[in-house]
Amino acid sequence: MTPTEAAARTLTRRGLRISVAALAALAGVYVLALGYTPVEARQGVAQKIFYLHVPAAWCALMAFSLVGLTSALYLWLHDPRLDRFAAASAEVGVAFSAVMLTTGPIWAKPIWGTWWTWDARLTLTLFLFFLFIGYLALRASLHDPQERARFSAVVGILGMLLVPFIHLSVYLFRTLHPQPVVLKPSAPSLPPEMLRTLLISMLVFTLLYLGLVTLRYGLALAEEARDEAADAAR
């Protein structure tokens, strides 16, 4: 077994173990959200989706920020590990965005009376989702690994700088999205049971992010090992 193959196997296994553990913990989050937290007075049970929606949004935004950061570092250092990480993080970020963009409307229909609204934050996250679908499509349509790494790093950096512009330009449409309840200047305005469940869920989602990124990184290494073997055999 070549060193690349060995590393790919170790990382894939580790990623799989972390992801399975996170998924098991996620089942625990469901139990907590349904059994432990009180029912919100005005929104009723619809509010329970908050414990999935907010952590998924947090992970998606973290994933995309890390893609931007590692892209910038890649153009500077040209380390293939940074490129593999950016690719893994973008894929996992798209998955979490999909969770965020599906749980959001399910909640919005009973509460706002509409599935979708062109609110600043919704629009921003939708465009981030599109941006990273484009990022992945670009990666998929390029074969040369170095070219793929350079091109996607450029898209990653430009995308990171696009975010404040989209935010500014859509902000002027009045915002419907609930205002922050945890990260704001005053103390969190949530009952302790809700806050605790939310924080646990954020941790679980972050763990799931780490597991999936590790798994995806290991798979990228395995693909490289396969290509190396194919080149050697030629």
Next chain:
Amino acid sequence: MPESLRLALAVAGKDIRAELRSRTALLSAVVFAALVLVVFNFARDPTAIAAADLAPSVLWVTFALAAMVALNRAFTVEREHGAIDGLLLAPVPRGALFLGKLLANLAFVGTVEAVTLPLFVLFFNVDLTAALPGIIGVTALATVGFVSVGTVFSAMAVRTRFAELMLPVLLLPFMVPPIIGAVQVTARLLAGRPLSEMLGWLRLLALYDVVFVTLCTMAFGAVVDE
């Protein structure tokens, strides 16, 4: 004149000359823009929606689509017969090369926009006399930003399998802030609102231009150099 500007103008001059000799791409892009305007006219109910209400959006969606068509060809011409290799072997700094391609693309997109604007006035019966200098200004401001990003993406897209599809997928999210800003400013200009109501949007457009022209000039080397 600084050396890099002279080189950029030489690159732009080469592209513009090549375009003027065949004229097929430019002509097709202009016809395409005119067709989009015509289609738009039938996409609304003239008894329910006044042309003036829809005018800014129609103008900017047309500009955006026409720019996309124009940008698609920017590097396909370089790809034929490996012309890009000759260009890259020439002792031209990558920043100057980018500026040259950007200027050529701006000339191309600007021409399409300049032809579209009178057609827009003709088809939609919009009175532009008072707003014309402002419309030209905001068009220039918005176009520089997204054509700059489009130039970089066009250079990337020609290397992919589905270049004609890859460019819009990558570029459209980047067109959103300039288009939103330009539509807002155009609507206020057509309504004869004071400049103070547009200042925020104009600042946003100017900032977008500064950030993305700088960034694209720096990043272009990473796209073309192996």
